[in-house]
Amino acid sequence: MGVSAHDIFGDAAGAQPATPGSYGDAPSGYRLPEGTRLGRVRLQIADLVRSLAYYEGTLGLRVLGRDGSRAVLGSQRDDTPLVELHERPGVRPAPRRGRLGLYHFAILLPDRAALGRFVRHLGEIGERVGAADHLVSESLYLQDPDNLGIEVYADRPRNTWRRIGRELMMATDPLDVAGLVRAAGADPWTGLPGGTVMGHVHLHVGDLAAASAFFSEGLGFDRTVWQYPGALFLSAGGYHHHLGTNTWAGSGATSPPADEAQLLEWTIELPDAVSLDAAAESLVRAGYPAERGGDAGSGAGLRIRDPWGTPIRLHAS
DSSP states (O other), X not given: OOOOHHHHHTTOTTOEEOOTTSSOBOOSSOOOOTTOEEEEEEEEESOHHHHHHHHHHTSOOEEEEEETTEEEEEOSSOOOOOEEEEEOTTOBOOOSSSBOEEEEEEEEXXXXXXXXXXXXXXXXXXXXXXXXXXXXXXXXXXXXXXXXXXXXXXXXXXXXXEEETTEEOXXXXXXXXXXXXXXXXXXXXXXXXXTOEEEEEEEEOSOHHHHIIIIIIITOOEEEEOOSTTEEEEESTTOSOSEEEEOTTOTTOBOOOTTBOEEEEEEEEESSHHHHHHHHHHHHHTTOOOXXXXXXXXXXXXXXXXXXXXXXXXXXX
């Protein structure tokens, strides 16, 4: 979806530097702390062998552990889990349109040179991708073998981010692919490098006002971008977004059935147990009580579903 900065902000004559604290609309109550980060995403897929070939060969992830129908993957240099694959034989691919839940999960590379090496790698293997310049970041878009959406991106330096009033400027402009390849230098692609993290998750939702009520007033994210057509972006600690929400799946969109590839859960990592308790209390006050407890591989924490049924795990780092 191409939406230029001019489409959203006009001539942007009032644009100013987005210095820390100068942008974003904070919730009226609890606010997620600056140290908030995203953790692993859990995905339901049809064929683990097929998916591992893609996630290792195309994306450059590394298997950290495998147990029967489940595999955990991270970058080449770190042992932090980023993606957890759960095989359920026979599940159908995710449809292109009409489903609530995952739009894409987004893997954040440590620098522009790494993204350039990834671009060059994709060209060498003939992988088809989408691409966009979001002003605050540069991004590539892929679909896995089950048609689940993936973004791989690198942030622009924060001193280049701009705002209009309290709103951070984001757009979907053409990507300078040639410039990215030049930034890669001569170093070869050797998979996702150390310092790679889960940058954000982007979800299809049924209503943006309800998304704001749940994710901002309930969970504690700041709103950062709210004029992008059909979308709302939210973050903690001044990041451009840890979470994107949109209504692009259509007014009749439904939650995925059990026999379809899908996002099983995404994870928010809070800096300490005090923050976790405060988030739980905020959710209860907003009418969204979370369940206490953990499951295999996740540790104790909170688990809650958003208003459209997508599960979220919160835990203290």
